[in-house]
Amino acid sequence: MKRIFLFLATNLAVVVVLGVVASLLGVNRYLTANGLNLGALLGFAFIMGFGGAIISLLMSKPIAKWSSGVQVITGAEGPDERWIVDTVRGFADKAGIGMPEVGVFQGDPNAFATGAFKNSALVAVSTGLLQGMTREEVEAVIGHEVAHIANGDMVTMTLIQGVMNTFVVFLSRVIGYVVDGWLSRGEERRGPGIGYMVTTIVLDIVLGFLAAIIVAWFSRQREFRADRGSTDLMGRRQPMINALARLGGMVPGELPKGLQSMGITSGVGKLFSTHPPIEERIAALQA
Numbered sequence: 001m002k003r004i005f006l007f008l009a010t011n012l013a014v015v016v017v018l019g020v021v022a023s024l025l026g027v028n029r030y031l032t033a034n035g036l037n038l039g040a041l042l043g044f045a046f047i048m049g050f051g052g053a054i055i056s057l058l059m060s061k062p063i064a065k066w067s068s069g070v071q072v073i074t075g076a077e078g079p080d081e082r083w084i085v086d087t088v089r090g091f092a093d094k095a096g097i098g099m100p101e102v103g104v105f106q107g108d109p110n111a112f113a114t115g116a117f118k119n120s121a122l123v124a125v126s127t128g129l130l131q132g133m134t135r136e137e138v139e140a141v142i143g144h145e146v147a148h149i150a151n152g153d154m155v156t157m158t159l160i161q162g163v164m165n166t167f168v169v170f171l172s173r174v175i176g177y178v179v180d181g182w183l184s185r186g187e188e189r190r191g192p193g194i195g196y197m198v199t200t201i202v203l204d205i206v207l208g209f210l211a212a213i214i215v216a217w218f219s220r221q222r223e224f225r226a227d228r229g230s231t232d233l234m235g236r237r238q239p240m241i242n243a244l245a246r247l248g249g250m251v252p253g254e255l256p257k258g259l260q261s262m263g264i265t266s267g268v269g270k271l272f273s274t275h276p277p278i279e280e281r282i283a284a285l286q287a
Contacts, residue, residue: 137243179199
């Protein structure tokens with residue numbers, strides 16, 4: 001709950017800063033003269049930028065279960081399930097977080113952690129991962145996912161995405177009004193014209209790509225931290241190195257779009273990849 005409060009406080013602070021900067025630069029006077037209410041735009045940017053992000057975060061766990069076909073296990077199903085649950089419980093105790101729900105889903109090698117709160121998260125591993133790795137390697141992967149929860153990565157990623165969304169919405173519309181005002185100078189009309197609409201659409205795409213690069217960069221740093229977190233939980237680094245080396249020879253299972261940043265992925269192009277190359281992750285642990 002503390003992280004959710006900080007999330008909302010940070011989001012509001014970003015909106016306030018945008019409003020103050022716009023006022024200091026005189027942008028608000030220009031926008032008002034051209035029929036745009038700065039306060040309404042900031043409110044719209046806040047709702048569009050953070051509203052969707054926070055809703056996605058709060059619904060992340062049930063959506064993950066549904067979209068990936070996760071079967072929640074308690075350990076009573078058999079010895080393998082009991083080992084998985086006990087492993088998660090041991091790491092959760094070491095990390096100082098509440099016991100996450102534990103699940104298994106059918107598919108190629110993959111695993112993920114999700115949830116809005118540290119003490120009620122979800123850790124899920126695929127059947128392909130369980131069958132293709134040794135127990136020690138699976139343990140390292142589970143430690144990695146528990147480290148994501150302990151680090152608050154789900155909330156932090158949502159915060160970064162929300163901030164980027166707000167900047168994209170706000171800047172594209174402000175610049176759209178400026179371009180539209182320049183194209184229609186001398187004309188009398190109410191409301192934005194074609195210049196605003198075209199500019200806004202183009203900038204939503206261009207700035208969205210730039211925002212995606214920033215979010216992906218942060219996600220890659222988060223993966224390095226989770227790798228280190230796994231080695232701290234296990235007390236040694238070799239199992240995580242072995243697990244990464246094993247993953248390097250596998251084709252990760254495809255996860256639903258909303259879970260890709262929280263699972264194992266090879267990425268499409270380094271700038272947009274949410275995970276660093278396996279070789280870099282191994283080198284970072286060895287160093």
